Amino acid sequence: MxxxxxxxxxxxxxxxxxxxxxxxxxxxxxxxxxxxxxxxxxxxxxxxxxxxxxxxxxxxxxxxxxxxxxxxxxxxxxxxxxxxxxxxxxxxxxxxxxxxxxxxxxxxxxxxxxxxxxxxxxxxxxxxxxxxxxxxxxxxxxxxxxxxxxxxxxxxxxxxxxxxxxxxxDAVTGVSGSGPAYVFFMIECMAKAGVDAGLPEDLAARLALQTVAGAGHLARQSDDTPDQLRRNVTSPNGTTQAALDVLMADDGLQPLMTKAVAAAANRGRELAG
Missing domain, CATH: 3.40.50.720 (NAD(P)-binding Rossmann-like Domain)
Structure with a gap:
């Protein structure tokens, strides 16, 4: 205790x-x-x-x-x-x-x-x-x-x-304080993408939620870094690689996330006056 x-x-x-x-x-x-x-x-x-x-x-x-x-x-x-x-x-x-x-x-x-x-x-x-x-x-x-x-x-x-x-x-706020909202929105986006690909809405929502929850749990439990875990699931020229080519492009997820975290951090500084 x-x-x-x-x-x-x-x-x-x-x-x-x-x-x-x-x-x-x-x-x-x-x-x-x-x-x-x-x-x-x-x-x-x-x-x-x-x-x-x-x-x-x-x-x-x-x-x-x-x-x-x-x-x-x-x-x-x-x-x-x-x-x-x-x-x-x-x-x-x-x-x-x-x-x-x-x-x-x-x-x-x-x-x-x-x-x-x-x-x-x-x-x-x-x-x-x-x-x-x-x-x-x-x-x-x-x-x-x-x-x-x-x-x-x-x-x-x-x-x-x-x-x-x-x-x-302020940077802490941008990453972890506001971060759960980014993850929740990613779940929303994955589910919407699944519907757009032809899945029933309830199944797409379930797949997106459990995939994010399970991946997070795996990342916590594994001795591998997130970078290595990503590589483990990515076969050369496979389906995951095709998706990552979009997400890891110069205008993909990383610059967008950097911009989002910076916006949250800047707003924290504005609240401080």
């Missing part, structure tokens, strides 16, 4: 990402000291749990609450209207973890005070099934133990990685 927090955690925002993370924390036992959720639009899935207290605003939290970790999981566009109310918790022994895309550490330091210990994190939606990956970047005030606490929390919903240069977080 993962190491348990000694004091409660406080989750601000309980949408799909926040809810997925909270499910992981409760299941793993990390939140053994209890969890508080501030969610004005309801968190029905947790409302009847004895180990979770759901309130609609920060004013409804107990006056003596001393959270060990505060997770900020509201949308980036709403963060400036929300975060200032939590400055009262910004003591050296309270860690703030933000999962808001494009919202910088310097923004939180300005809102919470220069003494605030902050870890900026970029998770992705496979966290909902415990298969996410989250990249974290701490500020100078976060202690080694607090960074370890953030790592333990985020490992409850998948893998973690750490960067020291916050400027890389």
């Amino acid at each position: 993962a190491e348990k927090l000694k004091r409660p955690l406080l989750l601000v925002g309980c949408g799909k990402m926040g809810g997925a993370m909270l499910e992981g924390w409760l299941a793993s036992g990390i939140a053994a000291a209890g969890a508080y959720v501030v969610e004005p639009f309801g968190a029905d899935a947790f409302a009847n749990r004895r180990d979770v207290t759901v309130v609609s605003s920060v004013e409804e939290l107990p006056a003596d609450l001393s959270p060990q970790v505060i997770i900020l999981a509201v949308k980036p566009q709403a963060m400036s209207a929300v975060v200032g109310a939590y400055a009262k918790f910004a003591t050296p022994d309270c860690l703030f973890v933000s999962v808001a895309a494009g919202t910088t550490i310097s923004f939180f330091e300005a809102e919470l005070g220069p003494q605030a210990a902050i870890v900026r994190a970029m998770p992705n939606t496979p966290a909902a099934v415990g298969q996410g990956i989250t990249v974290i970047c701490p500020n100078a005030k976060a202690t080694a133990q607090q960074v370890a606490d953030a790592d333990i929390l985020l490992q409850a919903v998948g893998e973690t990685a750490r960067i020291e240069d916050e400027a890389l977080m």
